[in-house]
Amino acid sequence: xxxxxxxxxxxxxxxxxxxxxxxxxxxxxxxxxxxxxxxxxxxxxxxxxxxxxxxxxxxxxxxxxxxxxxxxxxxxxxxxxxxxxxxxxxxxxxxxxxxxxxxxxxxxxxxxxxxxxxxxxxxxxxxxxxxxxxxxxxxxxxxxxxxxxxxxxxxxxxxxxxxxxxxxxxxxxxxxxxxxxxxxxxxxxxxxxxxxxxxxxxxxxxxxxxxxxxxxxxxxxxxxxxxxxxxxxxxxxxxxxxxxxxxxxxxxxxxxxxxxxxxxxxxxxxxxxxxxxxxxxxxxxxxxxxxxxxxxxxxxxxxxxxxxxxxxxxxxxxxxxxxxxxxxxxxxxxxxxxxxxxxxxxxxxxxxxxxxxxxxxxxxxxxxxxxxxxxxxxxxxxxxxxxxxxxxxxxxxxxxxxxxxxxxxxxxxxxxxxxxxxxxxxxxxxxxxxxxxxxxxxxxxxxxxxxxxxxxxxxxxxxxxxxxxxxxxxxxxxxxxxxxxxxxxxx
Amino acid sequence: xxxxxxxxxxxxxxxxxxxxxxxxxxxxxxxxxxxxxxxxxxxxxxxxxxxxxxxxxxxxxxxxxxxxxxxxxxxxxxxxxxxxxxxxxxxxxxxxxxxxxxxxxxxxxxxxxxxxxxxxxxxxxxxxxxxxxxxxxxxxxxxxxxxxxxxxx
Numbered sequence: 001x002x003x004x005x006x007x008x009x010x011x012x013x014x015x016x017x018x019x020x021x022x023x024x025x026x027x028x029x030x031x032x033x034x035x036x037x038x039x040x041x042x043x044x045x046x047x048x049x050x051x052x053x054x055x056x057x058x059x060x061x062x063x064x065x066x067x068x069x070x071x072x073x074x075x076x077x078x079x080x081x082x083x084x085x086x087x088x089x090x091x092x093x094x095x096x097x098x099x100x101x102x103x104x105x106x107x108x109x110x111x112x113x114x115x116x117x118x119x120x121x122x123x124x125x126x127x128x129x130x131x132x133x134x135x136x137x138x139x140x141x142x143x144x145x146x147x148x149x150x151x152x153x154x155x156x157x158x159x160x161x162x163x164x165x166x167x168x169x170x171x172x173x174x175x176x177x178x179x180x181x182x183x184x185x186x187x188x189x190x191x192x193x194x195x196x197x198x199x200x201x202x203x204x205x206x207x208x209x210x211x212x213x214x215x216x217x218x219x220x221x222x223x224x225x226x227x228x229x230x231x232x233x234x235x236x237x238x239x240x241x242x243x244x245x246x247x248x249x250x251x252x253x254x255x256x257x258x259x260x261x262x263x264x265x266x267x268x269x270x271x272x273x274x275x276x277x278x279x280x281x282x283x284x285x286x287x288x289x290x291x292x293x294x295x296x297x298x299x300x301x302x303x304x305x306x307x308x309x310x311x312x313x314x315x316x317x318x319x320x321x322x323x324x325x326x327x328x329x330x331x332x333x334x335x336x337x338x339x340x341x342x343x344x345x346x347x348x349x350x351x352x353x354x355x356x357x358x359x360x361x362x363x364x365x366x367x368x369x370x371x372x373x374x375x376x377x378x379x380x381x382x383x384x385x386x387x388x389x390x391x392x393x394x395x396x397x398x399x400x401x402x403x404x405x406x407x408x409x410x411x412x413x414x415x416x417x418x419x420x421x422x423x424x425x426x427x428x429x430x431x432x433x434x435x436x437x438x439x440x441x442x443x444x445x446x447x448x449x450x451x452x453x454x455x456x457x458x459x460x461x462x463x464x465x466x467x468x469x470x471x472x473x474x475x476x477x478x479x480x481x482x483x484x485x486x487x488x489x490x491x
Numbered sequence: 492x493x494x495x496x497x498x499x500x501x502x503x504x505x506x507x508x509x510x511x512x513x514x515x516x517x518x519x520x521x522x523x524x525x526x527x528x529x530x531x532x533x534x535x536x537x538x539x540x541x542x543x544x545x546x547x548x549x550x551x552x553x554x555x556x557x558x559x560x561x562x563x564x565x566x567x568x569x570x571x572x573x574x575x576x577x578x579x580x581x582x583x584x585x586x587x588x589x590x591x592x593x594x595x596x597x598x599x600x601x602x603x604x605x606x607x608x609x610x611x612x613x614x615x616x617x618x619x620x621x622x623x624x625x626x627x628x629x630x631x632x633x634x635x636x637x638x639x640x641x642x643x644x
Contacts, residue, residue, distance in 0.1 A: 021526035025505045062510050422544035428501040428632045
């Protein structure tokens with residue numbers, strides 16, 4: 001029996017009829033059928049309960065006639081049972097299913113980036129003007145030697161030490177693992193092109209590499225996950241770095257949630273049960289690629305992240321990628337997305353410290369992800385000990401994502417998280433590539449300027465330099481874990 | 492000579508090209524006034540054709556040897572040698588619609604307004620003092636391109 005849903009609309013579509021010209025663009029663009037044309041009265045009609053708040057209609061409307069608002073209907077105020085909680089219970093009572101969502105944890109946990117402040121030069125040390133002085137954001141990913149020996153031949157210095165495979169990046173910002181499958185081909189192509197243009201890397205995610213994107217292999221981190229989707233010798237040898245995906249921040253402990261609409265094929269799973277298994281896989285991949293490529297291992301930040309990272313380093317990884325609990329996804333059970341894992345700031349500080357204590361920090365590069373929102377977050381991450389950061393959500397926002405969190409439905413009105421050929425064409429790779437390159441350029445310029453103010457001329461000099469950070473509004477435990485002094489404390 | 496080209500891979504079927512074409516050729520040139528006061532007179536000179544999932548706007552190709560001009564019985568359609576476009580003069584048009592039938596692209600549109608029948612077509616906004624045709628400027632996804640004609644290889 002079809003019963004009236006007890007759920008109330010999350011959004012209200014406000015249509016200014018004085019401005020609406022009934023061009024029907026909103027109707028054609030909405031992926032969720034929230035706009036309909038009524039031919040009898042020649043007006044546009046809103047179906048509020050279908051609206052997901054993605055703002056595609058507001059964007060496309062030529063007369064700015066549409067405003068999307070949160071439904072102002074209020075429940076009886078209750079500190080324990082807020083609207084979101086009631087909504088979720090209603091939904092589960094109607095469907096009997098797990099709640100699914102896309103993107104990252106949206107709950108109001110502390111954001112440690114906003115409790116960290118950077119230093120600047122005043123009087124006692126000179127700042128650097130990046131417009132006059134050379135500044136370097138270039139960095140290298142992979143294992144660094146314990147010491148460097150140089151010999152002279154014919155009066156010229158030569159590096160005697162044999163280096164491990166290193167991958168050069170022009171800015172410490174990489175595009176996070178987002179697979180073809182979760183995202184449309186046009187989005188993957190834009191990420192690949194932007195990475196190539198700017199001299200950084202994109203990550204295939206666990207879905208393999210589209211054959212047309214093999215040409216961007218020099219700028220690809222190719223992921224190998226438990227599903228082994230699209231993994232073969234050519235794939236491994238095409239990428240600049242191979243990344244073993246153990247876990248991701250949005251859903252530590254689980255994974256591989258592609259909704260049926262997006263799935264083309266599935267492959268039986270194999271799991272990794274121990275560090276020994278991991279070591280075997282790392283060296284199997286090194287063998288398969290003649291020890292020419294750094295091997296990265298990506299894990300979700302969980303409670304014992306420092307020990308786990310240490311185990312990964314000792315297992316022979318060249319890069320450890322850690323994804324914080326705000327890391328996004330194409331689909332995750334809400335209960336896991338919102339309740340499992342660790343803030344990346346704390347995980348990063350703990351891992352960097354542990355690896356330093358063990359004297360193995362130079363054996364790996366650290367890449368962190370899961371909540372990097374702006375250039376300041378990048379700088380703070382590097383000061384906390386990261387070599388580079390992954391950006392996923394920020395990159396998608398640059399392309400058009402408005403964070404409606406409905407990736408798992410495959411209906412994305414922005415043409416990003418969908419395979420519907422009617423919608424994927426909404427991302428023109430030429431435009432999207434330009435927007436991504438602009439974002440990388442803007443952040444890189446801001447990083448350069450901030451470094452200059454700190455009196456530092458190279459990103460390498462900031463790495464792990466926590467004396468450039470001070471905490472505000474943090475308790476002693478938090479400060480100890482972050483390894484930073486409180487604002488006001490001197491050296 | 493510049494022409495409008497369509498990259499149908501990136502046409503998103505929003506029809507904003509039609510809207511802005513109609514507004515550019517309206518009395519007021521203002522989107523709200525045009526749609527509120529002269530809606531029945533607003534006829535876009537290009538039409539978005541759709542074959543799900545693909546769509547693309549179709550507009551006059553400005554042929555150098557145009558069948559519409561050849562077929563025109565009243566001299567309303569002429570090939571303007573200075574602007575390099577096919578122009579239509581509604582005052583001379585008698586509404587026989589030979590041009591509509593003869594255009595191989597279906598780019599000429601029959602109109603009935605105030606008891607008069609005439610045809611209209613894309614004029615590349617040539618007398619509107621715009622940087623580029625209104626439809627090209629309006630496309631949100633770069634699917635319409637205004638560029639020099641490429642020689643056929």
